[in-house]
Amino acid sequence: MEPARKRRISPVWEHFDLITPNKVRCLLCSRELGYNNNTSSMLRHYRALHENKEETGASPSHATRKQELNEALVSMIVKDTQPFTVVDDVGFRAFVSKLDPNYVIPTRQALKAMVEAKYELAKEKAKAKMETVVAVSLTSDMWTSINMDAYLAVTCHFVGENTKLSSVLLGVQAFPQSHTTENIARVKASLMEEWGITNKVTCMVTDGAPNMVACVRELKLRHHICIAHTLNLIVKKALDQQPVLSGIRAKARKLVGFFRSSTTAKLTQVQLHLGMANMKLMQEVETRWNSTDLMLQRLMEQREPVGAALAGLQHDVPFLTAEEFNIVGACLSLLSPFFDATVELSAEENVSASKVVPLVKMLEHTLPEEMTKPAPAAALEMGNQLIRQLREKLYTLQSMSIMSLATLLDPRFKVANWHCLDTSVMEAQKTQNVTADATGGPALPI
Missing domain, CATH: 1.10.10 (Arc Repressor Mutant, subunit A)
Structure with missing residues (x-):
């Protein structure tokens, strides 16, 4: 007598019978399979030989x-x-x-x-x-994964239906070959040809790496360096060149790592005891200066519970001194406008080229104003470095016609004072017939 059919637990039993404790038979082709208290072999058999055939004859x-x-x-x-x-x-x-x-x-x-x-x-x-778009702009970047694999990404931006800003990722490709200008240009040219936009590109935005800049030159395209990336370099250089602040950041990283690794529960208990919300500490990321801002800002906010938690633990992790916290507070005040500018330039829903001139003006006005406030020497030194870097890296942007025209064409800045623009820019505007937003706008008539 055959054993009773196995109680249905998996749907696959609809197609198999248990004929011995260690063997099943397929009801569709009568093939016998070994059985060891799991349905893996039955599922593989059904999917390989019968699944598609059953779907063909299945009810609608x-x-x-x-x-x-x-x-x-x-x-x-x-x-x-x-x-x-x-x-x-x-x-x-x-x-x-x-x-x-x-x-x-x-x-x-x-x-x-x-x-x-x-x-x-x-x-x-x-x-x-x-295919219906008249003009596009491109943004491109290269990076290396944690496995040391290089990738190249190219994104296309254009104004679509109802004047809505649209973006399409043309490709993220593994890039095992050497990062030469010729190799990068060849891959980008291939992508543009594949998507049918070779003659529609009005501008390409990249970082300031020499091979990326030379690549755009070889492709004979208008080029612009990413402003958010430039701001990142400006602030990182100012942070790295201040020895006192570098030491504070090193202590902060060690402190955050200590709490994130094993003692988060202790910090949470102290926060609850003090009636504060549970807020985790944030670690600095080497490539993003705003992560430094967020790390130090969170430490400032959680200064009391972190200090109390450390006092109740056996550790050799030094806490920031009162003087160091004063330096951090002053530096965060100086960095606040840069943080706001970075957030604004990183927005995805609106074009950002038209914001560049107003944001640079804001930085030029706000930073010296912040420098007039009493602050520790280390913070003032960092502020002076920021001013020097700002003038060196971004001063010429205000005299570029593409940036000024983008600002003037943006409805959000219609009240802008034309007289604040450089005379050379005004002359360029009189003769310029078209312009393009460096991060996504197509050519627009003036």
Whole structure:
């Protein structure tokens, strides 16, 4: 007598019978498989030989339901940046089974194919949209991952329907070859040709790396250096060249690392005892100066609970002195306008080239004003360095016609005083027929 059919727990039992304690038979092709108290081999067999055939003969409602679930799964993978291996995770499979026991989760290979098909469909739609665009601008950057793999990214910006600023990522490509001007230019030219925008590019924005600058020159495109990146370099240089502040930052990094590694619970208890909100300390990131600002700002805010937590712990981590906190406070006041400018320039919903001249003017006005306030010598030295760097790196921007014209054409700055513009810029505007926003706007008639 055959053993009773295994109680259904996994939907795959709809297609198999348990014929011995260690063997099952497929009801669709009568093939026998080994069984060891799990359904992995049964699922592989069903997916490899029968899944597609069953879908062909499935009822319209069943096929539609499966298609909807597949699309929802693909959307989750794309939006949440999930790995394809999630479909093999035991917890995920159990969760999906509870939601719909009849849904057979696609294999990793099938899921990858569906994601690639969705990408191709989205790419074709984006290409069709860009065919109607008259002019575009590009932003490009290169970086190295934690695994030391280099990547090149190019993003296209344009004004689409209803004068709405739109952006399309043309590609993020692994870049194993040497980072020479010729190699970078070749990849960018290939992307522009693939997307049909070779003759539509009005400007390309990059960082100030020599190979990136030379690349744009070789492509014979108008070039502009990213202002947010320039601000980052200005502030980082001012921070790094101040020995006292460098020492304070080193102590702060060690302090934050100490709490983030093992004693967060102690800090949380002290914050609750003092009636303060639970706020974690923030660590500095080497490549982003605003992370330094955030780290020091959070330490200033949590000065009392951090000091109390340290007092109750066995440690050799030095806390900042009162004098060092005074230096930090003064430096944060000087850096505040730079932080605001960085946030404003990093906005994605609006163009930013038109903001450059007003923001530079704001920095030129605010920084000397802050310098008149009493402050420790280390903070004043950093402030003087900021002023020197600001004049050296950004002073010429105000005499560039593309920046001034972008500001004048922006409806937010219609009340701007024309007389504050340089005379040479005014002359350039009289003869200039078109202009382009350096971060996304197409050529516009004046």
